[in-house]
Amino acid sequence: xxxxxxxxxxxxxxxxxxxxxxxxxxxxxxxxxxxxxxxxxxxxxxxxxxxxxxxxxxxxxxxxxxxxxxxxxxxxxxxxxxxxxxxxxxxxxxxxxxxxxxxxxxxxxxxxxx
Amino acid sequence: xxxxxxxxxxxxxxxxxxxxxxxxxxxxxxxxxxxxxxxxxxxxxxxxxxxxxxxxxxxxxxxxxxxxxxxxxxxxxxxxxxxxxxxxxxxxxxxxxxxxxxxxxxxxxxxx
Numbered sequence: 001x002x003x004x005x006x007x008x009x010x011x012x013x014x015x016x017x018x019x020x021x022x023x024x025x026x027x028x029x030x031x032x033x034x035x036x037x038x039x040x041x042x043x044x045x046x047x048x049x050x051x052x053x054x055x056x057x058x059x060x061x062x063x064x065x066x067x068x069x070x071x072x073x074x075x076x077x078x079x080x081x082x083x084x085x086x087x088x089x090x091x092x093x094x095x096x097x098x099x100x101x102x103x104x105x106x107x108x109x110x111x112x113x114x
Numbered sequence: 115x116x117x118x119x120x121x122x123x124x125x126x127x128x129x130x131x132x133x134x135x136x137x138x139x140x141x142x143x144x145x146x147x148x149x150x151x152x153x154x155x156x157x158x159x160x161x162x163x164x165x166x167x168x169x170x171x172x173x174x175x176x177x178x179x180x181x182x183x184x185x186x187x188x189x190x191x192x193x194x195x196x197x198x199x200x201x202x203x204x205x206x207x208x209x210x211x212x213x214x215x216x217x218x219x220x221x222x223x224x225x226x
Contacts, residue, residue, distance in 0.1 A: 004156075033213070042202065042218035043157075056213060091156065102147055103204075103214060105156040 002026065004106035006092050012112045013082055021077040021109045025094030032075050033103065034067060035091045043091065049075060050097075082113045120203055120220040128225050133190040135220040137203030138183075144206055146179060147214065148188050151200045160188075160201075195226040 005024045013019050025032045031050055035043040045059040049069040060066070064082075069075040079086055089110050093103040121136045137146070145164045149157040161177045163170045163186065170177045176189040190197055200221050204214040 035216070043216040045213055045215065048213055089155070093157075102159045102162050103157075104159070105149075107156040 004092055004094055004104050006090075006106035006109050008109060009107065010110045010112075012114065014114055015084060016081055018078065018080045019082055019111065021079075021090050021092075021111070023075045023077070023092030023094075023106060025073065025075070025092070026104050027073075028096070029094035029104070030072060030097050031095045032069060033093045033095075034075070034077050035093065036061075036088045037091060037108075038088045046077070046090075079111075082111075084113045087111055087113045120201065120217045122220060123218065124221045124223075126223045126225065127193060129193060129195055131193055131224075133193050133197070133222055133224070135188045135201050135222070137186045137188070137217060139186075139203075139205045140184065143181075146186050147204045148175075148177060148186075149202045149204060149216075151202065151219070157202065190222075193222075193224045195224050198222060198224050 004026055007022045011019055033048040034046040036046055037043050047054055047057050047060055047067050051072050052069050064080045067075060067077045089108040091108045092106045095103045119138050125133055127133055143165055145162055147162045148160045150160055151157045161170055161172050161175060163177050163179045165181055168179055174191045179186045186203060188201060200219040202216050202219045204216045206214045
C-alpha cells in the first residue's frame with residue numbers, strides 16, 4: 001500500500017517568511033509524528049498526534065512552530081517567521097497506534113532558509 | 115536528552131566484513147527498533163525487538179537486546195557497499211511515553 005508522503009520535497013524560503021509542510025500518513029494509522037533532523041544529526045522529536053489531538057507538543061522549539069491534523073489524516077507543520085536555524089529536513093512518520101508499532105517514515109521535506 | 119545512543123558514531127569497513135553497531139538506552143522500554151537512513155532522507159524500518167526477546171534475525175541482520183545492560187546491538191554480516199547508510203536505534207516506553215526516541219545514529223561506510 002501507499003506509504004507516508006510529504007510535500008514539498010524541498011523548500012527554499014527567505015528568512016522571515018512562513019512555511020507550511022504537509023504530511024499524508026499511511027491510511028488507517030492513528031498516530032502521526034513530526035521530527036526535525038539537522039545535517040549530520042539525529043532525529044529531534046517535535047510533536048505527535050493521536051487521532052487529531054496532540055498529547056505532546058513538548059518538542060516544538062518555539063512558538064513559531066505549530067502543527068495541526070484533521071480527519072485523522074493529513075497533518076500540516078507550520079513555521080512562522082522562519083530563521084536560518086530552522087534549516088533542516090523535517091520528517092513525518094505514522095504508526096497504527098502510538099508507540100506500539102513500527103513507524104513508517106516519509107521521505108522528508110528539506111527546508112533551506114536563506 | 116537522547117534516550118538511545120548509538121556507538122560508534124562512524125564505522126568504515128571493507129565489503130564482505132561484518133559491521134556491528136551498538137545502542138544504549140537509559141530507561142525501561144517496551145521495544146527497540148533499528149532503522150536505516152540513506153542520504154539524510156526517510157528512515158526505513160529494519161527490525162523491531164521486544165523487551166522479552168533476546169535475539170532476532172532478518173536476512174543478514176542480527177539484533178540482540180540485553181535489558182539488564184540496557185543495550186542492543188545490530189550486526190550486519192557480509193556487508194555490501196549498498197549497506198552504506200546511517201543506522202539509528204529507537205526506543206519507546208520511556209516513562210510511559212509512547213514517543214519513539216532516536217539516537218544520533220551510526221554512519222556506516224562500506225568500501226567496495
